Amino acid sequence: MNRSTGRRLAAAAMTVVALTASTAACSSGDGNTSAESADGGTYTVWDPYPQFDKSSAWAKLLDSCGTEAGVKIKRTAYDTSDLTNKALLAAQQDNSADVLIVDNPVVSTLAEGGVLTTTDDNKLDTSKVDPNLLAAGQTGGKTYGTPIGANTLALYYNKEVLKAAGVDIASVKDWDSLTAALAKVDKAGKKGITFSAIGTEEGSFQFLPWFWGSDAKLTELDSAEGVSALKLWSDWLKKGYAPNSVINNTQTTSWQEFASGDYAFAENGTWQLAGAEKAGFEYGVIPVPAAKGGSAAAPTGGEFVTIPVQGETGRYATSQKLVSCLTNSQNLLDTDTTLSYVAPTGEVQDKQVAADPKLKPWVDAVKAAKGRTSDDLGTKYPKISEQMWKAVQSALSGSQSPKDALTAAQDAVK
Amino acid sequence: MNRTTQLPDRRTVRDRKGAATAAPPPPRTAPRRRPTSQQWAAWGFLAPVTLYLILFYAYPLYRNVDLSLRNYTVRSFVQGDAPFTGLENYLTVFDDPTFAPALMHTVVFTVVSLVFQYAIGLALAVFFTQHFRLSATLRALFLVPWLLPLIVSASTWSWMLNSDSGVVNAALHAVGIDAVNWLTSPSWSLTSVILANVWIGVPFNLVVLYSGLQSIPASLYEAAALDGANAWQRFWRITFPLLRPVSAITLLLGLVYTLKVFDIIWIMTKGGPADSSTTFATWSYQLGFGNLLPAFGPGAAVGNLLVVAALVFGLVYLRVQRKQYAS
Numbered sequence: 001m002n003r004s005t006g007r008r009l010a011a012a013a014m015t016v017v018a019l020t021a022s023t024a025a026c027s028s029g030d031g032n033t034s035a036e037s038a039d040g041g042t043y044t045v046w047d048p049y050p051q052f053d054k055s056s057a058w059a060k061l062l063d064s065c066g067t068e069a070g071v072k073i074k075r076t077a078y079d080t081s082d083l084t085n086k087a088l089l090a091a092q093q094d095n096s097a098d099v100l101i102v103d104n105p106v107v108s109t110l111a112e113g114g115v116l117t118t119t120d121d122n123k124l125d126t127s128k129v130d131p132n133l134l135a136a137g138q139t140g141g142k143t144y145g146t147p148i149g150a151n152t153l154a155l156y157y158n159k160e161v162l163k164a165a166g167v168d169i170a171s172v173k174d175w176d177s178l179t180a181a182l183a184k185v186d187k188a189g190k191k192g193i194t195f196s197a198i199g200t201e202e203g204s205f206q207f208l209p210w211f212w213g214s215d216a217k218l219t220e221l222d223s224a225e226g227v228s229a230l231k232l233w234s235d236w237l238k239k240g241y242a243p244n245s246v247i248n249n250t251q252t253t254s255w256q257e258f259a260s261g262d263y264a265f266a267e268n269g270t271w272q273l274a275g276a277e278k279a280g281f282e283y284g285v286i287p288v289p290a291a292k293g294g295s296a297a298a299p300t301g302g303e304f305v306t307i308p309v310q311g312e313t314g315r316y317a318t319s320q321k322l323v324s325c326l327t328n329s330q331n332l333l334d335t336d337t338t339l340s341y342v343a344p345t346g347e348v349q350d351k352q353v354a355a356d357p358k359l360k361p362w363v364d365a366v367k368a369a370k371g372r373t374s375d376d377l378g379t380k381y382p383k384i385s386e387q388m389w390k391a392v393q394s395a396l397s398g399s400q401s402p403k404d405a406l407t408a409a410q411d412a413v414k
Numbered sequence: 415m416n417r418t419t420q421l422p423d424r425r426t427v428r429d430r431k432g433a434a435t436a437a438p439p440p441p442r443t444a445p446r447r448r449p450t451s452q453q454w455a456a457w458g459f460l461a462p463v464t465l466y467l468i469l470f471y472a473y474p475l476y477r478n479v480d481l482s483l484r485n486y487t488v489r490s491f492v493q494g495d496a497p498f499t500g501l502e503n504y505l506t507v508f509d510d511p512t513f514a515p516a517l518m519h520t521v522v523f524t525v526v527s528l529v530f531q532y533a534i535g536l537a538l539a540v541f542f543t544q545h546f547r548l549s550a551t552l553r554a555l556f557l558v559p560w561l562l563p564l565i566v567s568a569s570t571w572s573w574m575l576n577s578d579s580g581v582v583n584a585a586l587h588a589v590g591i592d593a594v595n596w597l598t599s600p601s602w603s604l605t606s607v608i609l610a611n612v613w614i615g616v617p618f619n620l621v622v623l624y625s626g627l628q629s630i631p632a633s634l635y636e637a638a639a640l641d642g643a644n645a646w647q648r649f650w651r652i653t654f655p656l657l658r659p660v661s662a663i664t665l666l667l668g669l670v671y672t673l674k675v676f677d678i679i680w681i682m683t684k685g686g687p688a689d690s691s692t693t694f695a696t697w698s699y700q701l702g703f704g705n706l707l708p709a710f711g712p713g714a715a716v717g718n719l720l721v722v723a724a725l726v727f728g729l730v731y732l733r734v735q736r737k738q739y740a741s
Binding site for chain 2: 084085088091092105106109110112113114115198199200201243244245247248257379381382383385386390393394396397398399400412
């Protein structure tokens, strides 16, 4: 009896092997046919804008660019945080999209993986793009795409709260005067400032304007300047100028706190402009001040349009046409207006400001902004950033002093 | 191999069947040479489930082991030429300063969650065996945490425990206790996620233990009552021992569920602040996906450690069960 069980098992195993082999054959066959049909004129576009459905202006723009280039567009929208892994997996299976729109700090990671073509290969024209924005997509002297738009961080302030506390916004020029303003607001019984110091990339993104504003460099986290920036934040928490909840705040929850009307300041991005109009109180925007006056460089956000490597190099010409169409001046203006982004070229920025003067401080902020992966940091940035947000969390939660936290972070990066 | 491993375990089964099949072995050999259509059909029926197991269990598991034994960078992940590095990823993980705290948090999180879930679940189950008005309604209400999507319950907990605007701190303030930074203080964050996890796990324990209680014959309680046993004695002498098999499977399933809990912790604290609520599950995710530059190798290594831990306890359970049946 036992012998027959063994035989049955062996037979079952063989059946399975046979079946697996045949399904594998099927699936590879599928791959071939889809590649062939794509050759007939379907081009795939992946973007991180799931909020736009088929009837949106963005989807229509993609279709019209497809028609112009004489091909059909198949668009797939992913969540931003999901897109990097999806793009890597697709590249692993040689099944990349023809046009890929990704968050700018991811570009250098994908480029490192050999997923993206350079502008030398795909003949994209990036001459009109502001160099500080383009830098986020450059690594090892090559450019891997062109920005579709940019956003950055600045300080929103609540005019009513400041007025009640007797603070003149013109007096806020550097860290000392900002802290003094927060002290006044605190005395007046209102809350000072809110930001996001969560333990993800968002936390690093929000800390960077202060870090760079102190003249610290990402290659040396534990410099005296870097420590002073972290100390500024942790002192605000200790004195109660910033709520303890910032440690767990995303940029959205931090914005909700500001929108409650109790807070004098909030560090947040261009994309909240529409929400600010609805907040129901008068607001203003100033650049994040640097330690000793002037504006601090804020990190650039926003996506890059890239052309992933394909087995069939003949497809690049059409992909290039698609990307050029998406990023021509008129389309950039439309897209960046819908996305609430600042355009990446001076020409379109001027048009945006002419149409909406409230964008002026944001255009200035974007011009002064800096890519996170710039300075040829490339794929070193993600490691530095992870240690940086951990240090911020340690210092703000009081488990380590700012100096110890940043020293530990610097050691971990090495 | 199959034959030898089966011999000692299935002795009782074999003896019973062996007696039945001992007499007619010659006729059985005849169809063995040429499989009947019936046997082909049997294999046909077996194939889908085997294929399913291989495609969705064996292959992913194999891939995960493979991932953990190679040095994957972004480049080698895409090109598929990651060099084999043996146990290097595991050594990296063991050497990581996060390892010891993550291990401790995983153990504390699992043990404390299990103890409370089981104790509260059992207490409620015993409570509900006494039929009273609205008992069914109340029992249904206790199931709510189980029915809610985890993202909903975890987000609700994180709002309730918010340092500045949470209802828990407001309540503490009302009775004159200082606010606690539930989610943002390194000394409280683990407690907070355990609290939420216990709340989510109680209904499961309640349901399974309640159904276990139903199978204990009422006559035993009547006999014990006649002998003069009080409620406490009846619980320890009858309910608890007779519930042991059900308890064992509840605790084992609870253990597997709790070991891999990820969503609650990730939504409430992201494993922070400063790794103070990081468990192996969140750490594995953090390594593999929580960063712009994924570290698939070490992430997979941590994941495999979790699988091994769950497997070990599964084997322990099987052993215990076998002993129970043997006795």
